[in-house]
Amino acid sequence: xxxxxxxxxxxxxxxxxxxxxxxxxxxxxxxxxxxxxxxxxxxxxxxxxxxxxxxxxxxxxxxxxxxxxxxxxxxxxxxxxxxxxxxxxxxxxxxxxxxxxxxxxxxxxxxxxxxxxxxxxxxxxxxxxxxxxxxxxxxxxxxxxxxxxxxxxxxxxxxxxxxxxxxxxxxxxxxxxxxxxxxxxxxxxxxxxxxxxxxxxxxxxxxxxxxxxxxxxxxxxxxxxxxxxxxxxxx
Amino acid sequence: xxxxxxxxxxxxxxxxxxxxxxxxxxxxxxxxxxxxxxxxxxxxxxxxxxxxxxxxxxxxxxxxxxxxxxxxxxxxxxxxxxxxxxxxxxxxxxxxxxxxxxxxxxxxxxxxxxxxxxxxxxxxxxxxxxxxxxxxxxxxxxxxxxxxxxxxxxxxxxxxxxxxxxxxxxxxxxxxxxxxxxxxxxxxxxxxxxxxxxxxxxxxxxxxxxxxxxxxxxxxxxxxxxxxxxxxxxx
Numbered sequence: 001x002x003x004x005x006x007x008x009x010x011x012x013x014x015x016x017x018x019x020x021x022x023x024x025x026x027x028x029x030x031x032x033x034x035x036x037x038x039x040x041x042x043x044x045x046x047x048x049x050x051x052x053x054x055x056x057x058x059x060x061x062x063x064x065x066x067x068x069x070x071x072x073x074x075x076x077x078x079x080x081x082x083x084x085x086x087x088x089x090x091x092x093x094x095x096x097x098x099x100x101x102x103x104x105x106x107x108x109x110x111x112x113x114x115x116x117x118x119x120x121x122x123x124x125x126x127x128x129x130x131x132x133x134x135x136x137x138x139x140x141x142x143x144x145x146x147x148x149x150x151x152x153x154x155x156x157x158x159x160x161x162x163x164x165x166x167x168x169x170x171x172x173x174x175x176x177x178x179x180x181x182x183x184x185x186x187x188x189x190x191x192x193x194x195x196x197x198x199x200x201x202x203x204x205x206x207x208x209x210x211x212x213x214x215x216x217x218x219x220x221x222x223x224x225x226x227x228x229x230x231x232x233x234x235x
Numbered sequence: 236x237x238x239x240x241x242x243x244x245x246x247x248x249x250x251x252x253x254x255x256x257x258x259x260x261x262x263x264x265x266x267x268x269x270x271x272x273x274x275x276x277x278x279x280x281x282x283x284x285x286x287x288x289x290x291x292x293x294x295x296x297x298x299x300x301x302x303x304x305x306x307x308x309x310x311x312x313x314x315x316x317x318x319x320x321x322x323x324x325x326x327x328x329x330x331x332x333x334x335x336x337x338x339x340x341x342x343x344x345x346x347x348x349x350x351x352x353x354x355x356x357x358x359x360x361x362x363x364x365x366x367x368x369x370x371x372x373x374x375x376x377x378x379x380x381x382x383x384x385x386x387x388x389x390x391x392x393x394x395x396x397x398x399x400x401x402x403x404x405x406x407x408x409x410x411x412x413x414x415x416x417x418x419x420x421x422x423x424x425x426x427x428x429x430x431x432x433x434x435x436x437x438x439x440x441x442x443x444x445x446x447x448x449x450x451x452x453x454x455x456x457x458x459x460x461x462x463x464x465x466x467x468x469x470x
Contacts, residue, residue: 023445048283052286052287054407057406057407057441057443057445059443059444065445067407069409069411071411074411077466078313078464078466171292172289174464174465174466175464175465176461177412177462177463177464178461178462179414179434179457179460197432199413203466206292208292208294209294209297210292210294222414223414225413226411226412226413227410227411227412227413228409228410228412229313229409229410229411229412229464230408230410231313231407231408231409231438
């Protein structure tokens with residue numbers, strides 16, 4: 001990992017461990033250079049990265065300030081693994097419903113931009129928050145990128161496995177969100193009625209080189225889920 | 236506007252006018268320097284800005300590539316004025332329902348971080364797409380930042396007025412999204428039934444210095460609205 005990303009991660013840890021709030025001022029560039037024993041460019045790159053990720057905002061001539069909203073229990077869609085990071089303090093649980101290598105459907109082919117002979121891993125999980133059914137998540141991982149998955153990996157954190165063990169470098173994500181209607185199977189899983197509304201979130205995860213490798217479809221329980229989305233700054 | 240932002244805007248125009256697709260390669264840094272007659276740093280800053288705004292992704296050693304999804308008719312929540320930019324080709328209409336200067340409610344005070352003696356402009360609009368009712372939008376603008384609004388401005392583009400005439404520099408946005416239920420007034424406006432689901436989007440717009448100046452609440456017609464959200468790249 002480049003030095004500036006390490007520094008960026010350490011600054012995030014500081015923001016969290018010091019329980020800093022929206023508008024709180026970060027240390028100056030000079031102070032950060034001393035604290036982390038790195039050069040000015042590394043700090044400038046780290047701050048640019050943190051602004052890009054919406055952890056801070058920079059005000060010309062006055063410094064860098066913390067960006068943090070006040071509402072609890074919102075899933076941060078714009079963050080990778082927003083579930084884990086933003087629902088800290090809540091008891092989360094994921095029950096594995098299905099795991100298999102399979103041929104892609106047409107929908108999966110279109111979203112992963114692959115041919116029908118490419119195999120994918122299919123993973124279906126039921127998530128709960130504080131013991132309440134929260135979402136049904138179906139994911140398709142390209143087998144040429146993710147050659148192996150088992151129950152233990154899936155029940156732990158797939159993303160940690162991809163990054164730490166497979167050394168996959170996730171690049172960016174596209175999300176598509178709309179209100180859908182639950183089918184019988186998913187309604188039963190969420191203790192709702194078929195036809196009840198659901199927040200339907202489709203996500204395509206890309207590698208750093210732009211190749212899609214993971215397509216997921218989540219049906220959220222409409223009464224249990226709320227989302228936080230960080231908007232871009234203005235060009 | 237800084238030079239690099241001008242260049243960034245011109246590159247966006249090029250991407251759109253050349254109808255470039257996801258994965259299409261941008262001209263090299265050297266070619267861009269020639270095209271826009273600017274230095275290397277300006278191009279590098281423009282590309283960083285475009286990556287931040289998710290218009291492109293940069294691959295170390297190979298160049299910059301267009302980021303663009305294939306689905307039509309999705310509102311880009313992560314973009315300022317995503318409605319105007321992302322529903323190009325659709326006929327949009329906004330009908331003004333109410334416009335007045337007023338005292339803030341407790342909800343507005345909390346979200347704009349203001350005291351009860353601060354005045355706000357209240358604007359209520361009904362939006363249609365292709366003649367179909369699409370959303371009911373209620374916005375509160377801090378009067379100390381937006382001292383004047385009238386019907387013509389509101390029916391045109393408030394954001395263009397803020398930026399071009401008032402020289403306000405928008406900084407960033409926080410969005411909160413959940414499934415809500417329509418009340419009688421908004422259900423009637425959207426030709427739906429009270430209690431029908433709605434995508435409820437609350438947005439807080441901040442100035443560059445971190446001060447919130449606009450709080451808006453949108454009730455979307457659940458069958459007419461779908462959203463595109465660009466996720467952050469991974470730290």
